[in-house]
Amino acid sequence: MSEVKSSPSGGVRGGFVLVQCPATVANLVCGFDILGMALAEPYDIMKLKLIDEPKVIITNKDAYNLPTDAEKNVAGVVLLSVMEKMNNQFGFEVEITKQIKPGSGLGSSAASAAGAAVAANHLLNHIFSREELVQFAMNGEKLASGVKHADNITPCITGGVTLIRSIHPLDIVQLHSPPLFVTVVHPQIEVKTSDARQILRKEVLLKDAIKQWGNIAGLVAGFEKADTDLIGRSLEDVIIEPVRSILIPGFDEIKTKSKEAGALGGGISGSGPSIFMLCKEEATAKKVEQIMQEIFTQLGIDFKTYVTTIAQEGVKVVNAK
Amino acid sequence: MSEVKSSPSGGVRGGFVLVQCPATVANLVCGFDILGMALAEPYDIMKLKLIDEPKVIITNKDAYNLPTDAEKNVAGVVLLSVMEKMNNQFGFEVEITKQIKPGSGLGSSAASAAGAAVAANHLLNHIFSREELVQFAMNGEKLASGVKHADNITPCITGGVTLIRSIHPLDIVQLHSPPLFVTVVHPQIEVKTSDARQILRKEVLLKDAIKQWGNIAGLVAGFEKADTDLIGRSLEDVIIEPVRSILIPGFDEIKTKSKEAGALGGGISGSGPSIFMLCKEEATAKKVEQIMQEIFTQLGIDFKTYVTTIAQEGVKVVNAK
Numbered sequence: 021m022s023e024v025k026s027s028p029s030g031g032v033r034g035g036f037v038l039v040q041c042p043a044t045v046a047n048l049v050c051g052f053d054i055l056g057m058a059l060a061e062p063y064d065i066m067k068l069k070l071i072d073e074p075k076v077i078i079t080n081k082d083a084y085n086l087p088t089d090a091e092k093n094v095a096g097v098v099l100l101s102v103m104e105k106m107n108n109q110f111g112f113e114v115e116i117t118k119q120i121k122p123g124s125g126l127g128s129s130a131a132s133a134a135g136a137a138v139a140a141n142h143l144l145n146h147i148f149s150r151e152e153l154v155q156f157a158m159n160g161e162k163l164a165s166g167v168k169h170a171d172n173i174t175p176c177i178t179g180g181v182t183l184i185r186s187i188h189p190l191d192i193v194q195l196h197s198p199p200l201f202v203t204v205v206h207p208q209i210e211v212k213t214s215d216a217r218q219i220l221r222k223e224v225l226l227k228d229a230i231k232q233w234g235n236i237a238g239l240v241a242g243f244e245k246a247d248t249d250l251i252g253r254s255l256e257d258v259i260i261e262p263v264r265s266i267l268i269p270g271f272d273e274i275k276t277k278s279k280e281a282g283a284l285g286g287g288i289s290g291s292g293p294s295i296f297m298l299c300k301e302e303a304t305a306k307k308v309e310q311i312m313q314e315i316f317t318q319l320g321i322d323f324k325t326y327v328t329t330i331a332q333e334g335v336k337v338v339n340a341k
Numbered sequence: 342m343s344e345v346k347s348s349p350s351g352g353v354r355g356g357f358v359l360v361q362c363p364a365t366v367a368n369l370v371c372g373f374d375i376l377g378m379a380l381a382e383p384y385d386i387m388k389l390k391l392i393d394e395p396k397v398i399i400t401n402k403d404a405y406n407l408p409t410d411a412e413k414n415v416a417g418v419v420l421l422s423v424m425e426k427m428n429n430q431f432g433f434e435v436e437i438t439k440q441i442k443p444g445s446g447l448g449s450s451a452a453s454a455a456g457a458a459v460a461a462n463h464l465l466n467h468i469f470s471r472e473e474l475v476q477f478a479m480n481g482e483k484l485a486s487g488v489k490h491a492d493n494i495t496p497c498i499t500g501g502v503t504l505i506r507s508i509h510p511l512d513i514v515q516l517h518s519p520p521l522f523v524t525v526v527h528p529q530i531e532v533k534t535s536d537a538r539q540i541l542r543k544e545v546l547l548k549d550a551i552k553q554w555g556n557i558a559g560l561v562a563g564f565e566k567a568d569t570d571l572i573g574r575s576l577e578d579v580i581i582e583p584v585r586s587i588l589i590p591g592f593d594e595i596k597t598k599s600k601e602a603g604a605l606g607g608g609i610s611g612s613g614p615s616i617f618m619l620c621k622e623e624a625t626a627k628k629v630e631q632i633m634q635e636i637f638t639q640l641g642i643d644f645k646t647y648v649t650t651i652a653q654e655g656v657k658v659v660n661a662k
Binding site: 051186 | 373374541552565575
């Protein structure tokens with residue numbers, strides 16, 4: 021981390037910042053723990069103020085009943101780590117309006133963590149680098165899932181499609197992201213990230229790993245070349261999806277029928293239960309939405325769908341004073 | 342494969358073609374079985390003629406004593422498979438001047454296989470696609486190593502840096518290759534490809550696989566973005582190199598000292614024993630060559646070094662009639 025170059029000016033203290041924090045799709049099928057992508061919708065809204073007292077006051081303006089104790093709240097622990105870095109000279113007041121449902125697999129905790137880090141940085145006159153913001157935000161992910169992962173946080177902060185080449189040391193690579201449509205369905209069943217991690221085997225066959233890294237290499241090349249067919253061919257996962265998809269009713273049928281309808285491909289969003297599909301055309305993305313709606317209706321499972329795009333921008337300041 | 346569209350014209354039969362077949366570096370450290378790169382030097386030379394009789398007559402014009410029985414010769418089996426595809430209407434006469442030493446880890450068998458396929462295609466008025474040439478040439482690799490792999494053959498045919506996203510079905514992706522220098526040392530010890538495969542574990546830790554695919558993704562992004570520092574950071578292999586490098590005396594010292602001297606990174610070429618290092622500047626590449634020479638001299642192992650570049654072209658027709 022770079023040295024802190026200045027403390028917040030008196031002029032900034034007392035103002036506020038309002039940010040939109042996008043949902044994100046981690047893993048992108050074959051890129052387990054390394055790839056992620058920001059969505060234009062849904063997004064959380066957070067309002068932050070600097071306060072003199074070195075504490076974090078949290079107000080939840082949604083129906084999710086998340087903890088307001090800073091040490092148990094994802095945004096809270098991120099802000100505490102920012103305060104610690106600044107020698108606890110001040111605190112934060114936070115209002116959170118969550119629209120990304122916790123446990124959806126759409127980066128709900130990452131949105132809180134990344135939003136808190138970016139909003140705090142705005143109030144502190146942008147003294148932190150992108151890498152520092154990711155580091156702060158990872159404290160929130162650790163609280164949420166027990167693991168300091170960055171594959172939701174990074175695209176949430178920077179937008180587009182991102183690669184975490186390495187966590188230690190942190191090495192972030194922004195990939196080119198073509199203008200694709202994304203259809204997402206969130207079936208209202210619970211899959212905990214920690215459970216979804218535990219069912220994974222600790223060892224994988226070398227021959228499967230080779231298939232996987234062929235697909236990852238293809239996917240990265242596809243993004244960089246804007247070769248949508250190559251992206252589609254590379255969206256295969258022989259390691260994680262066969263295990264995790266068992267937790268999601270209707271998964272195989274949705275995938276098969278979506279591809280038949282013209283989707284490039286897709287899979288589990290993060291650790292699930294949401295499923296995403298990438299499409300070249302909006303009309304195809306809407307057909308895929310219908311397929312998802314029909315299948316979960318037949319299964320008698322409540323759901324929510326989105327037809328959206330890859331967000332080129334990450335956490336966005338929509339108002340500030 | 343596409344249908345054969347024409348048989349060779351009488352005008353072509355009786356002519357000859359002379360091709361240069363480049364050495365190649367497979368794996369590129371983290372891209373085991375999927376990545377490869379063509380070198381400007383060394384290269385084999387092959388001269389092919391069509392003959393009326395459906396057989397393959399091989400003459401070796403080097404000192405390696407390779408088999409001249411077509412079914413036991415890498416170029417021979419490739420040409421037999423081409424002939425079979427064309428209903429054995431003709432045969433080939435082949436002169437091979439091998440300059441890439443067999444067993445060097447520099448794609449010696451791939452050069453013979455790819456050279457035979459490309460030269461035959463030239464004599465047959467280019468009726469085969471790139472993918473078909475790779476398929477023919479893989480028969481030669483199968484003879485040499487027991488496995489139909491394409492990570493040397495593909496760059497040998499197309500030049501530059503190539504990705505084999507998948508073998509079944511064959512999916513070849515040409516990557517952008519920046520103008521880098523390559524230093525290669527071939528210590529004169531024997532490492533058989535089949536042995537080098539057998540010592541690999543059949544299972545790998547998921548956490549190592551994740552590191553590996555982060556690096557592969559970084560390497561592909563680095564090539565596509567021409568980001569040489571990213572290429573350097575991504576040239577790490579936590580799965581294959583720790584096992585195979587044990588077979589190559591001096592490996593760790595060469596790698597450490599080459600990087601200290603400014604090399605971006607590098608590792609085992611194919612299954613070894615050759616070692617390659619990528620450098621931005623020719624002067625650095627020459628310093629790296631000195632380091633390699635000093636280390637193998639101290640170890641009392643004979644060696645051959647090359648300071649070369651990534652060949653943008655693959656098997657090249659240098660003369661034809």
